[in-house]
Amino acid sequence: MIPFILVVEDEDALSTLLQYNLDKEGYDVVVASDGEEALTLASERLPDLIVLDWMLPKVSGIEVCRRLRQRTESRNVPIIMLTARSEESDRIRGLDTGADDYVVKPFAMSELSARIRAVLRRIRPGLAEDRVAIGDLIMDRVAHRVKRQGKEIHLGPTEFRLLDYLMQHPGRVFSREQLLDAVWGSDVYVEARTVDVHIGRLRKALNRDDVLSDPIRTVRSAGYSLDMDS
Numbered sequence: 750m751i752p753f754i755l756v757v758e759d760e761d762a763l764s765t766l767l768q769y770n771l772d773k774e775g776y777d778v779v780v781a782s783d784g785e786e787a788l789t790l791a792s793e794r795l796p797d798l799i800v801l802d803w804m805l806p807k808v809s810g811i812e813v814c815r816r817l818r819q820r821t822e823s824r825n826v827p828i829i830m831l832t833a834r835s836e837e838s839d840r841i842r843g844l845d846t847g848a849d850d851y852v853v854k855p856f857a858m859s860e861l862s863a864r865i866r867a868v869l870r871r872i873r874p875g876l877a878e879d880r881v882a883i884g885d886l887i888m889d890r891v892a893h894r895v896k897r898q899g900k901e902i903h904l905g906p907t908e909f910r911l912l913d914y915l916m917q918h919p920g921r922v923f924s925r926e927q928l929l930d931a932v933w934g935s936d937v938y939v940e941a942r943t944v945d946v947h948i949g950r951l952r953k954a955l956n957r958d959d960v961l962s963d964p965i966r967t968v969r970s971a972g973y974s975l976d977m978d979s
């Protein structure tokens with residue numbers, strides 16, 4: 750299957766360049782020149798990945814990202830933000846809104862291509878697999894078992910679902926609200942700090958009471974992510 754990429758960029762020269770290059774790399778590419786058009790196109794045909802400019806006319810990139818994350822069907826579509834800004838707060842804001850990665854302008858086409866390949870590789874296979882391995886962590890979704898360094902880890906049902914979700918998107922930072930929606934469901938009322946409680950339990954189980962390194966990273970004022978390399 751050829752991955753379908755939606756490029757959202759209002760600068761004609763850049764969107765033409767992106768379309769030309771991604772097309773040459775074998776992707777199916779469609780370009781939107783503003784946020785409104787992007788949302789329409791994404792609802793007509795769900796992209797496998799979106800390259801989204803931060804500064805856009807009509808609806809901003811960050812707002813497009815937020816709205817896509819609110820829709821059930823586009824909640825998990827990988828999004829790479831293009832940003833001219835390099836401030837840390839903006840990056841965190843982008844990730845907090847649900848972007849998977851960001852590339853700072855000006856960038857080399859080879860850099861963006863590498864990020865696209867990495868994101869597609871990271872996110873798409875993991876969603877369909879029954880058995881997922883990340884670092885020294887193995888999850889068997891069918892048998893409902895988790896092992897770390899070969900030893901079984903016992904998790905409650907919520908901690909299991911939480912880990913399952915984090916393992917589907919390693920390295921990606923999720924806010925408490927995003928985790929609530931994904932793990933508890935958006936129709937359930939649960940306080941955001943409930944997430945902290947379950948993250949705490951999950952952490953304790955995974956670290957086997959501090960014997961092993963902590964794979965869950967807390968990103969201040971942004972949320973949590975699973976980082977097996979750190």
Ligand code: CA
Nearest residue numbers: 759802804805
């Ligand atoms: Ca722009």
